[in-house]
Amino acid sequence: MGARWLARVGLAVAFFVSWLFVAGPDVTWADDGTPVKVMTFNVRYNTDRDGPDRWALRREMAVDLIRRFEGDFVGIQEALPDQYTDLLKMLPEYHMHGRTRQADPNKGEATLILYRHDRWQLERDGHGLFWFSDTPKVAGSNTWGNSYPRMVAWGRFIEKKTGRGVYMYNTHFDHVSETGRQKSAAMLAQRIADRRRPEPVLVTGDFNARGSSPVMNTLMGKTPDSPIKLVDTFRMLHPDEKQTRTCHRFRGGTKGSKIDHILALPGVEVRSAEILRDNRDGRYPSDHYPVTAEVTFPVPQKIVFADRFEAKLADGWTWLRGDRANWRITDGGLDIRIEPGLANTVKNALVRSAPDRNKGKYAIEVTVTFLNPPSNQYEQAGITWYQKGRPIFKLVHERIDGKTYIIPGKVPAPEKTVRLRLLVDAGTFTAQFRPEGKTEYQTVATGPLAAGPEEQISLQCYNGPAKAKHWARFRDFRILAP
Numbered sequence: 091m092g093a094r095w096l097a098r099v100g101l102a103v104a105f106f107v108s109w110l111f112v113a114g115p116d117v118t119w120a121d122d123g124t125p126v127k128v129m130t131f132n133v134r135y136n137t138d139r140d141g142p143d144r145w146a147l148r149r150e151m152a153v154d155l156i157r158r159f160e161g162d163f164v165g166i167q168e169a170l171p172d173q174y175t176d177l178l179k180m181l182p183e184y185h186m187h188g189r190t191r192q193a194d195p196n197k198g199e200a201t202l203i204l205y206r207h208d209r210w211q212l213e214r215d216g217h218g219l220f221w222f223s224d225t226p227k228v229a230g231s232n233t234w235g236n237s238y239p240r241m242v243a244w245g246r247f248i249e250k251k252t253g254r255g256v257y258m259y260n261t262h263f264d265h266v267s268e269t270g271r272q273k274s275a276a277m278l279a280q281r282i283a284d285r286r287r288p289e290p291v292l293v294t295g296d297f298n299a300r301g302s303s304p305v306m307n308t309l310m311g312k313t314p315d316s317p318i319k320l321v322d323t324f325r326m327l328h329p330d331e332k333q334t335r336t337c338h339r340f341r342g343g344t345k346g347s348k349i350d351h352i353l354a355l356p357g358v359e360v361r362s363a364e365i366l367r368d369n370r371d372g373r374y375p376s377d378h379y380p381v382t383a384e385v386t387f388p389v390p391q392k393i394v395f396a397d398r399f400e401a402k403l404a405d406g407w408t409w410l411r412g413d414r415a416n417w418r419i420t421d422g423g424l425d426i427r428i429e430p431g432l433a434n435t436v437k438n439a440l441v442r443s444a445p446d447r448n449k450g451k452y453a454i455e456v457t458v459t460f461l462n463p464p465s466n467q468y469e470q471a472g473i474t475w476y477q478k479g480r481p482i483f484k485l486v487h488e489r490i491d492g493k494t495y496i497i498p499g500k501v502p503a504p505e506k507t508v509r510l511r512l513l514v515d516a517g518t519f520t521a522q523f524r525p526e527g528k529t530e531y532q533t534v535a536t537g538p539l540a541a542g543p544e545e546q547i548s549l550q551c552y553n554g555p556a557k558a559k560h561w562a563r564f565r566d567f568r569i570l571a572p
Contacts, residue, residue, distance in 0.1 A: 125361055125384045125385060125386045126162050126163070126256065126292070126384070126385050126386065126387070127159065127160065127161040127162050127163075127382070127383075127384045128161055128162060128163045128164070128165070128258075128292050128294060128352055128382065128383050128384075128385070129156065129159055129161045129163070129164045129165065129294070129352075129380050129381070129382045130164075130165040130167075130260070130294035130295060130296070130350050130351065130352050130380065130381050130382075131152075131155075131156070131164060131165065131166055131167070131376065131378070131380040131381075132166075132167040132168050132262070132296040132337075132350060132376060132377075132378035133152055133166060133167070133168055133169050133173060133177075133375075133376050133378075134168055134376040134377045134378065135168045135169070135170050135173070135199050136170050136172060136173050140340070142373070143340045143373065143374070143377070145172075145173055145176075147373070148373065148374065148375050148376070149173075149176055149180075151368070151369075151370060151373070151374070151375040152177075152375040152376060153176075153177065153180045153181060155366065155368050155375050155380065156177070156181060156204075157181060159366075159380075159382060161204075161206075161382065162205065162206050162209060162210065163203060163204065163205050163206075163210075163247070163258050163292065163294070164184070164203070164204040164205075164294075165202075165203060165258075165260035165261075165294025165295060165352075166188075166200070166201070166202040166203075166204060166260070167199070167201060167202075167260070167261075167262040167295065167296045168199045168200075168262065168296075169199065169200045169202060170190075170198070170199060170200070171190065171196055171197075171200070174186065174200055174202055177204070181204070183206055183207070183208065184204040184205060184206060184207065185204070185205055185207040185212070186202055186203070186204055186205075187202065187203045187205065187212055187217060187243055187245050188200055188201050188202035188203055188219070188243035188260065189201075189202075189219060189229075189243070191221070191230065191238060191239045191240065191241045191262075192229075192230045192239060193229050193230030193239075194230075195229070198238075198239075199238075199262075201241050201242065201243045201260055201261060201262055202243060202260065203243050203244075203245060203258055203260050205245075205247055205258070208250075209249060209250060209251070210247040210248065210249060210250065211247065211248045211250055212245050212246075212247055212248075213245065213246040213247070213248055213255070216245065216246035216255075216286070217244065217245030217246065218244060218245075219241060219242065219243055219244075220241065220242050220244075220277075220281065221239055221240065221241045222234060222236065222239075222240040222241065222242075222264075222270065222273065222274040222277055223239070226277070234267070234269065234270045234273045234274070235267040235269050235270050236264040236266070236267050236270035236274075237264055237265065237266040237267060237270075238264070240261070240262060240263060240264050240270065240274060241261070241262075242259055242260065242261045242278060242281070243259075243260050243261075244257065244258065244259040244260070244281070245257070245258055246258075246285075246286075246287065246289070254289075255287060255289045255290075256289060256290045256291070256292060256387070257282070257285055257287075257289060257290065257291045257292070258291075258292050258293075258294075259278065259281075259282065259291070259292070259293045259294070259295075260293075260294045260295060261274070261278060261293075261294075261295040261296075261297075262295060262296045262298075263275070263295065263296065263297045263298045263299060263305065264298065265298045268305075271297070271298060271299055271305045272304060272305055272308065274305075275297075275305045275306070275308040275309050276308055276315075276316075278293075278309065279308055279309055279316055279317055279318045280317050280318075282318050282320075283317035283318045290354070290355060290358065290387045291320070291353075291354060291355045292352065292353070292354055292385070293309070293320060293351075293352070293353040293354070294351075294352050294353075295350070295351060296337075296349060296350050296378065297349055297350070297351055298349050299349060300347045300348070300349065301322055301325060301347075301348060301351065306322075306351070309353060310322070310353070319355075319356060320353040320354060320355060320356075321353065321354055321355070321356050321358070322351055322352070322353060323352045323353065323354055323358070323360045323363045323383035323385060324348065324351070324352065324363040324364075324365070324381060324383065326360045326363065327360055327362070327363045328363065329421065329422055333345060334346070334347060334348035334365065335347065335348070335379070336348045336349055336350040336365060336378055336379045336381060337349055337350070337377065337378050338374070338377060338378070338379065339377045340373075340374055340377045342367070342369065342372065342374065344367075348365070348381070350378055350379070350380075350381045351381065352381055352382070352383045354383075354385060356398075357387075358385045358386070358387060359385060359386040359387070360383060360384075360385055361384045361385065361386060362382070362383065362384040363381075363382070363383045363384075364381070364382050364383075365379050365380075365381055366379055366380045366381075366382060367379050392570065392571040393568065393569070393570060393571075394445055394452065394569040394570060394571055395442075395567075395568070395569040396566075396567065396568050396569075397567045398423075398565070398566055398567075399419055399423045399424040399564065399565065399566075399567070400419070401419065402419065403419070403424075403440075406442045406443065407440055407441070407442050408440075408441055408442070409438060409439070409440060409441075410436075410438075410439035410440075410441050410548070410550075411435070411436065411437045411438065411439065412437075412438055413429075413437050413438055416429065416437065416438055417438050417440075420563075422563055422565065423457075423459075423563045423564055423565035423566070424440075424549075424563065424564045424565070425461065425561045425562070425563050425564075426438050426440070426471075426549070426550070426551055426561065426562055426564065427551075427554065427559055427560065427561055428464070428469055428470075428471060428551040428552065428553070428554030428555075428560040428561065428562050429551075429552065429554050429556075430552070430553065430554060430555070430556045431552040431553065432552065432553070433474065433481045433484070433552065434480070434481060435552075436550050436551075436552040437552070438550070438551075439474070439548045439549070439550035440548060440549045440550065440564075441476060441546045441547065441548040442546060442547055443545070443546055443547075444475070444476075444514075444545035444546055444547045445569055445571075447514050447515055447516050447517075447541055447545075448516050448541065450515065450571060451513060451514070451515040451571070452513070452514055452515075452569060452570065452571055453511055453512070453513050453568070453569070453570040453571075454473060454511070454512045454513075454514070454547055454568070454569055454570075455509065455510065455511045455512075455566070455567070455568045455570065456472075456473060456509075456510055456549060456564055456565070456566065456567045456568070457507065457508070457509045457510075457564070457565040457566050458471050458472055458487055458507070458508055458509075458510060458562060458563070458564060458565075459506055459507040459562065459563040459565070460487070460494075460506045460507075460560075460562060461506075461560070461561040461562065461563055462558075462559075462560040462561060463506070464489035464494060464554075464560065465489070465555055465558070465560070466489065466553050466554060466555050467489065467490065467491070467553070468488060468489065468490065468553040469488070469489045469551075469552075469553045469554055469555075469560070470484075470486040470487060470488035470489065470497070470551060470552065470553055471486060471487055471550070471551035471562035471564075472484060472485050472486030472487055472488075472510055472549075472550075472551075473485045473486070473510055473512055473547065473548070473549065474486075474547075474548040474549075474550050475512075475514075475519075475539070475545070475546075475547065475548075476544075476545065476546040476547070476548055477542035477543060477544060477545055477546075478542065478543045478544045479544065479546075481548070482542070483519065483539060484497065484498075485497070485498070485510050485512045485521045485523075486510075487503060487508050487510070487523075496508065496510075496521075496523045496534050498521055498534060498535035498537075499521065499534030499535040501523070501532065501534045503523065503525055505525040505526040506526070507525075507526040508523050508524065508525050508526065509523065509524040509531075510522075510523050511523065511524070511531055514539060516541060517538060517539065517540060517541065518536065518537065518538055518539055519535075519536065519537060519538075519539040520533060520535075520536045521533070521534050521535040521536070522534065547569075549564050549567065
């Protein structure tokens with residue numbers, strides 16, 4: 091088989107984006123332990139001009155890569171009729187939805203969704219095609235200056251076992267016209283927003299646009315007139331990754347931008363996200379690397395309060411011994427410097443009123459990351475429970491004797507990122523955490539937590555070094571009523 095192996099950006103790690111999207115009704119079905127796996131793959135059209143990289147010589151590699159990933163959905167771009175005929179013949183576990191972009195359905199490159207028919211059924215009246223033009227229902231139409239007709243294949247897929255639905259959209263934006271790309275993004279965003287059911291959404295495609303471009307900003311809700319907000323599943327796990335090239339023109343390499351994306355609504359759990367750089371002796375399945383994601387849609391919960399720490403703090407927070415020079419909000423979340431101090435002298439403790447535990451059980455959750463390896467004894471970051479201005483209980487990620495633990499319980503947690511969850515009711519607590527790379531919460535301690543006056547929740551960090559700047563990042567804070 092030669093020197094064939096996986097050079098992949100990204101580990102199959104888990105990062106819990108949130109239990110539920112802030113606009114709750116957009117995600118309506120629960121995680122039953124079976125994740126949804128999705129791939130976007132520009133297979134490069136079949137042409138003899140590619141010589142040793144022509145389809146006949148890389149077809150087996152492409153099929154093997156798809157087969158080994160075992161995805162629920164594969165968004166395919168650029169496949170000519172002979173290519174998708176090969177894919178369907180060699181991958182009988184998949185059915186296909188989509189067609190070529192030209193007026194003649196037997197000519198040109200296709201935009202397709204492959205889906206596992208043993209698990210999913212395409213809704214009879216819940217699927218379709220549209221073209222990026224002033225006449226989107228007209229096959230092959232092209233009025234926005236795109237170099238070729240451009241289109242979307244979409245469908246509502248129903249899980250046979252549960253009856254749950256997920257919307258899947260696949261597309262290929264123009265590689266020349268920026269105007270065409272921007273108009274295409276606006277139309278796609280509106281079509282997603284106008285879908286009939288408030289169910290989860292996955293979008294795959296070769297967008298010919300970087301993640302920070304105006305085109306992608308429209309889809310990710312970063313422009314004032316965008317009707318939808320999507321997230322880049324890869325960036326949820328790898329926000330700072332630089333080696334993200336996906337279009338490599340059969341030359342390989344990692345330096346460059348990611349233009350192939352898998353998007354989803356906020357509120358999705360991204361369990362893994364990768365760029366697959368498989369090759370055999372320097373020959374590649376395509377001139378694009380496939381991008382993959384494994385996601386799970388969460389259990390609906392009643393959200394009492396949520397803050398994703400975007401641009402500014404949500405209402406209701408106050409600072410205890412605040413120092414504006416030592417906290418900041420970034421694209422990644424809320425960063426607080428871990429300064430010297432103790433629980434009752436901590437600087438930059440962010441506090442807010444706790445829910446009334448006499449009314450029921452609540453979950454308080456936040457993701458915590460050490461941006462710098464902790465070096466001080468008892469250096470820590472996490473959740474602290476206050477009564478009448480005094481700290482009485484904590485659930486934290488803490489360095490003790492050279493190792494990091496979850497306290498209480500002193501459970502080893504060497505990962506730099508953990509999701510903390512504190513369950514409270516009228517008289518008790520349950521402390522839980524989930525380390526990076528895991529999908530289940532682990533209970534570390536339970537016990538009494540008597541109700542007291544003026545209860546507050548705090549996000550705080552302390553016992554940091556005096557002569558070095560260590561930072562902790564807090565993300566996706568939630569107070570939930572399960």
